Amino acid sequence: MFDPATQQEADAPELGRVARDVLGESPRGPWSHVPDEVWNDWRWQQRHRLRTAADLERVVRLTDDERAAIAATGDQFRMAITPYYAALMDPDDPRCPVRMQAVPVLAELDVAATDLADPLGEEAYMPVPGITHRYPDRVLYYVTHNCPVYCRHCTRKRKVSDPTSAANHGQLDQGLAYIAAHPEVRDVLVSGGDPLTLSDDRLDALLGALREIPHVEVVRLCTRNPVTLPQRFTEALVTRLARHQPLFVHTHFNHPRECTPEAARCLRLLADHGVNVANQMVLLRGVNDDPAAVKALNHWLLRQRCRPYYIFQADLAQGISHFRAPLQSGLAILQALRGHTSGMAVPHYVIDAPGGGGKIPLVPEYVERWDEDKVVFRNYLGELYEYPTR
Ligand code: SF4
Incomplete structure (x- = not known):
């Protein structure tokens, strides 16, 4: 569980990275030669989406698992990635958070016993299509x-x-x-x-x-x-x-x-x-x-x-x-x-x-216990406080 004492230290590198991202330029990977007006044209981004392993290999070093998954999952759930989003990926780290959200892995083929085809019951509550x-x-x-x-x-x-x-x-x-x-x-x-x-x-x-x-x-x-x-x-x-x-x-x-x-x-x-x-x-x-x-x-x-x-x-x-x-x-x-x-x-x-x-x-x-005359709470630092029940 969370330890307040280590929170400050844990935040520092992540906050530093965010500050750099906000103040600096976004990476453009292999599209560094693309002029700003083209890069910032959403139609160009849509047209140049990465859809195949060969497209993606221009940006990242694919693992065997990722390469196999792109081939194996295409029929069920296609891959498409804008150059803008692809350029945010770490080319060498398959655990990169952007890469994990956009590049298929073979684990997508696993269907757990608890998985549901329509997990939120959206079709069941559909009076008309859409x-x-x-x-x-x-x-x-x-x-x-x-x-x-x-x-x-x-x-x-x-x-x-x-x-x-x-x-x-x-x-x-x-x-x-x-x-x-x-x-x-x-x-x-x-x-x-x-x-x-x-x-x-x-x-x-x-x-x-x-x-x-x-x-x-x-x-x-x-x-x-x-x-x-x-x-x-x-x-x-x-x-x-x-x-x-x-x-x-x-x-x-x-x-x-x-x-x-x-x-x-x-x-x-x-x-x-x-x-x-x-x-x-x-x-x-x-x-x-x-x-x-x-x-x-x-x-x-x-x-x-x-x-x-x-x-x-x-x-x-x-x-x-x-x-x-x-x-x-x-x-x-x-x-x-x-x-x-x-x-x-x-x-x-x-x-x-x-x-x-x-x-x-x-x-x-946050409630430690209910007594007859008071409730004992724990605050965000783990310290105990009492409040009367009436
Ligand atoms: S999470 Fe939203 S944006 Fe992403 S694929 Fe699903 S519908 Fe599209």
Whole structure:
């Protein structure tokens, strides 16, 4: 478990690296000759995504396991990596946190006995194709199955990256009609895949159509583009997005190595246009099951005006069991944050109950014991305090 005495020391190298990332230039790997205006063109990044082992070998020295996995997993869950995200990888270290999130390994072929095809019961709560209506007042609205980078830990592996299952115009209209016909829906999470793979015009039209539904109060855009393709957020796009307020962006940074000047520019651009951005980190073994890394990440996010919102326990999706960290790791991270840094840097740690039970918060134990007249608590330093029960 977390030891407060060693916290300061453990933070130092990670914080130093984040400071360098934010102040310095992002690495460009084999694309150092590419002019800035080309590198920062999201269409160029999309067109030049790495899809094969040969592509990737220009950037990293692949292990035998990675090479075999790229061949073996392609039919189930494709590989695609933007040059921007690939250049963040350590070319020599297969345990690099960016590399682990984007490059397949053979462990993805293992299906644990507890794995589920649809871990969050999203299909079970699907009244029409492309809508999950699980909670009373909000829906998930899937608008695409494409993403700039296919994250190896994706919870929707069963659909994402499969072009045959993508939403067509008819399905999108059916989703809008469902939302319009259900006045209890006041909050719509536009998700996928990554909705930012739609064109500016389609996104604008979609958000405009949602805004025309009187009972839709809040729209949330769930996107990992700030992490994997921050160039996608151009001034022109963000200006159009900001017309659909109240609009919230939920993104998914997992490690300080993803905290680059480009990502900072993207988050600040959204904040400058009045778009609230929140981060939903997924706890991943070997990637970010480390209090110092999470603390550094959250501090960086706050500096860009992005709120650390959730830490998700990895769900029971098939082929991601190698990423699942024990629950004690998540609790140790929370314990390392609470009291040791500002409350704004402490997200909710939740487990999305298998089968569609919804989010259940997990919190470290601070109550030492309940007596008849008092409760004895333990504070963040492990010191005991009493409070009367009445
Ligand atoms: S961006 Fe989101 S939906 Fe797309 S692969 Fe990554 S986790 Fe899955």
